[in-house]
Amino acid sequence: MASGVLGRALRRGSAAAAAVILLTATSADPAFAHWNGTGQDIASIHMRPYSYNSTWQMPMNKALANWNATSSPANFYKNSNSGSTITVKSYSNTWYGNYQRCGGMCMYVRLNSRTINRDASNFSNFVTSTLVHEFGHALNLAHNSTTSIMNRSRNRNSMTKPSSHDVADVNAYY
Structure with missing residues (x-):
């Protein structure tokens, strides 16, 4: 029109x-333009509690807090009855993180310790940035080329929070 x-x-x-x-x-x-529609049905997303050493646990928890602190309906929380999981291990793949939908209320997120350990100059920020990005996929966000946590080329050593553009996309979607 x-x-x-x-x-x-x-x-x-x-x-x-x-x-x-x-x-x-x-x-x-x-x-x-920045939705992929493969995320969760609602923005309140639970996951099974994870337990890693503090080197991983603290930046992972910060990723939840960074989305929860936005002016969006995003609400990430731990629930022992959840089928959703976050797994950290060494994968042979080249990616840092991977999001997979296992249903409208279920997700699997994987963090690749091999690539993150290899490429991070600020380990904590890198882990947080990677997980905030994967949570963006859970919120139906697609990759984009703007100044965004969803930009594949962002600086993972410094960008750890969703941008205003990411928040606007989530608010428009939900």
């Missing part, structure tokens, strides 16, 4: 009208 109006405005030679229409059409709902 907006492209038809934009075309008519351009044909009439109204650059100002075309700019307003284009701005409105592109900024009205940018979040739609």
Whole structure:
């Protein structure tokens, strides 16, 4: 619809009208471009309690807290009756983290200790960033190229919190 109006405005030679229409059409709902629809049905997501040494446990807990502190409906919490798990182990794969949906209220998140240990210069931040990113997938967020926790090329040693763009995408989705 907006492209038809934009075309008519351009044909009439109204650059100002075309700019307003284009701005409105592109900024009205940018979040739609960054959803993947493979996440959880609701934003309140439970997982089985995990227990690792403090080197892993503290940055993993920080990842939960970083999403829970946003102005979104995201609520990550531990529940011993949950089927969802977070597993840290050495995988032969090249990824740092992996999210897998196992149902509308179930997820498996894997953190690859081999690649994280190999590439992290700030271990705690790297773990937090990786898990915050995987939780983004649980919240139906897709990879993107903006300044975002969902950007595959982000600096994992320093970016540990969802960006305002990530929060806006979650709010628009749920």
